[in-house]
Amino acid sequence: MTPPKPKTKTSTKMRTSVLSASVTTVFLLAGSVAGGMYLVGRWSDPGPGPVASVSSAAASPAPGPPAPVVTSEEPEVDLDAELAAAVAPLAGDSGVSVAVLDSAVGAGAVYGNGTYATASIVKVDILAALLLRAQDQERELTAYERSRSVTMIENSDNDAATALLRTIGGTTGLDAANSRFGLVGTTAAAAWGLTRTTAADQLVLLKTVFGTHSKLTEDSRAYLQGLMRNVAADQHWGVSAAGSDWALKNGWMPRSATGLWDINSIGRVKSNGHTYLVAVLSTGQQTMATGIERVESVAKAAVGVLDGAR
Secondary structure, three states: OOOOOOOOEOOHHHOOOOOOOOOOEEEEEEEOOOOOEEEEEEEEOOOOOOOOOOOOOOOOOOOOOOOOOOOOOOOOOEHHHHHHHHHHHHHOOOEEEEEEEEOOOOOEEEEOOOOEEOHHHHHHHHHHHHHHHHHHOOOOOOHHHHHHHHHHHHOOOHHHHHHHHHHOOHHHHHHHHHHHHOOOOOEOOOOHHHOEEOHHHHHHHHHHHHOOOOOOOHHHHHHHHHHHOOOOHHHOOOHHHHOEEEEEEEEEEEOOOOOOEEEEEEEEEEEOOEEEEEEEEEEOEOOHHHHHHHHHHHHHHHHHHHHHOO
């Protein structure tokens, strides 16, 4: 725009249980000397039929030799800490925040909790709000709305963004849609590039666009995803550096007061057979080129942390 082979434990911020449809695994835990928990055994559901009871560690043992106890001292991994260790050295003297999620298993992490100006990544938010509005009205987008949506996302056209922000009811309409999407740290601005947001909120927005538990219908999500896969060639940078089969939207904005750049990138990438949602926000970049390089290195580091945690 010109205007974390060890078992992992995700952070408390983004912990998700992964359930199997056919096998249920129960872990029996005991307290360690340090007060933590360690794996002492597991039991798996054999499938349909009678289920044997599982006795507690305090129960009397059955006659005969005691059964061996399987212990594990595999380390727990704090993904937020791993992400911080990977990203902090890359930030330099600029402001950087990143959020990343393995969309299949729900493992994720966030580095940084500050708010940043969106620049053009807000255009994804504006289109999501427009699609939600059309759903509420039980209608398709008009030809005009589709035309404006294409140029807004694929070409990052600013006039189209201004027009569609007006269509959804301005800042009031965008804030209302974001409340429904679950964005709790985003505040719309009439000068839409100055909308304030967090990396964690942008991850929520990406889940709205790419996840199945969404306020947007399958058709609406497919439409927006398609545009994000087809951005103009000069915008093939950002989170796309972290994997393949990407879909993204970037934002770039020089600040008149400082001469420094805000460089942001949000989207979906695939790496080593997993699909990741990634949002990188930054401010205080010396140039657009150095800002892009930093955002790409942060995106690759974030995906690398989750790749390495499996």
